Amino acid sequence: MNSPLDEATVRGLKLGDTVYLNGPVITGRDELHIRALEYAKEGKEVPHDLEGAVLYHCGPIMRQRGDGSWSVVAAGPTTSARMNKLEPEFIRRFNIRAIIGKGGMSKDTVEAMKECGCVYLAATGGAAVSLAEGLSRCWGCEWSDLGMAEAMWRFQTDKLGPLIVAIDANGNSLYDEVNSNLKRP
Numbered sequence: 001m002n003s004p005l006d007e008a009t010v011r012g013l014k015l016g017d018t019v020y021l022n023g024p025v026i027t028g029r030d031e032l033h034i035r036a037l038e039y040a041k042e043g044k045e046v047p048h049d050l051e052g053a054v055l056y057h058c059g060p061i062m063r064q065r066g067d068g069s070w071s072v073v074a075a076g077p078t079t080s081a082r083m084n085k086l087e088p089e090f091i092r093r094f095n096i097r098a099i100i101g102k103g104g105m106s107k108d109t110v111e112a113m114k115e116c117g118c119v120y121l122a123a124t125g126g127a128a129v130s131l132a133e134g135l136s137r138c139w140g141c142e143w144s145d146l147g148m149a150e151a152m153w154r155f156q157t158d159k160l161g162p163l164i165v166a167i168d169a170n171g172n173s174l175y176d177e178v179n180s181n182l183k184r185p
Helices: 005-012 029-043 087-094 107-116 128-133 174-183
Strands: 018-027 054-058 060-062 070-074 099-100 118-123 135-142 152-167
Touching: 018 099, 029 087, 070 128, 070 135, 070 152, 087 107, 152 174
Parallel strands: 018 054, 054 099, 099 118
Antiparallel strands: 018 152, 060 070, 118 152, 135 152
């Protein structure tokens, strides 16, 4: 699957699909969400690549090379539930098309995903080094004052994955299915 993603492509993904991603991806955790939403409310400029982005809930470990460029050492998913309070507004404000993370998201976030055409792609926790291999090139960092883990890193991906469609753009959720199955007698 190639990013940037359009709404039709996203809405065509089905629960349980396995995808590999090629193209631009940004990283972002709590502090990125807070700053971007504050800046937008205040009318300040926000990074243009937020619009329609594939957002990876990740605090990558980066290494700066002698020429000043950056390479990724490890890039595992962080627990997405940490962003539940911020994510619905973030999705709506920036028209996010896909979120990569682990553990799923809240009902409010799923509603925003349905409304805007966004999917949740589950990445395997504990596979930070393997996932970093799919981030073929770092082409920038925004808001580095937030720290390495919280800054917005820009990556070109090359077969990032495998990623599982764990929440589709219709609100279907593998997490809900698992919970329902656990409650059955």
